[in-house]
Amino acid sequence: QSALTQPLSASGSPGQSVTISCTGTSSDVGGYNYVSWYQQHPGKAPKLMIYEVSRRPTGVPDRFSGSKSGNTASLTVSRLHSEDEADYYCSSYAGSNNLVFGGGTKLTVL
Amino acid sequence: QVQLVQSGVEVKKPGASVTVSCKASGYSFTSYGISWMRQAPGEGLEWMGWISTYNGNTNYAQNFPGRVTMTRDTSTTTAYMELRSLRSDDTAVYYCARAPGGLPPDYWGQGTLVTVSS
DSSP states (O other): OOOBBOOSEEEEOTTOOEEEEEEOOTTTTTTOSOEEEEEEOTTSOOEEEEBTTTBOOTTSOTTEEEEEETTEEEEEEOSOOGGGOEEEEEEEEOSTTOEEEBOOEEEEEO | OOEEEEOOOEEEOTTOOEEEEEEEESSOGGGSEEEEEEEOTTOOEEEEEEEOTTTOOEEEOTTSTTTEEEEEETTTTEEEEEEOSOOGGGOEEEEEEEEGGGSSOOSBOOOEEEEEOO
């Protein structure tokens, strides 16, 4: 399984919106509606922000949203806050109990 | 509340084995599988494999041929990951996470740092 492709970095100013992409294939992202997004602050464990492409767990602000088109999933963070600065990873089910992760995107709030 | 508590820091020599434990609480242990991931220093997340806590079935990533074994003990609601023939590039933080049916996980453990050094 090849890793999903994410941009190395993204940035935006407080109050702005930023979108992070996650590109896979028809065998993972494009084949299943099981894409999740995780936020990871330095030295901490990843935290689930979006699951099943666009669903938010309880407690995650509605500033975080997810979508998918074909083999590419996207995470949008609206109304950026300083605390949103972190690494973000996508993950997709790839069939037969296999998972694949993206390489991660460092989000900087300017 | 759902909690996954992992065992502590490990320092191993090349060629040795390490076992990391993951104690689950706050939910029905056998209703969700456990995935294991690792993260080398400064790198991204790498999926290592998944175990069904219901029947013990496993699926391992292709990157660890014959080196990894995942088990679980339903009586203590604990999952285990053993990695053998350790190399320096196995140095990483190892994470367990609750994974419904092998899907992307939701709750994560705090991570276990494994350092491989002579």
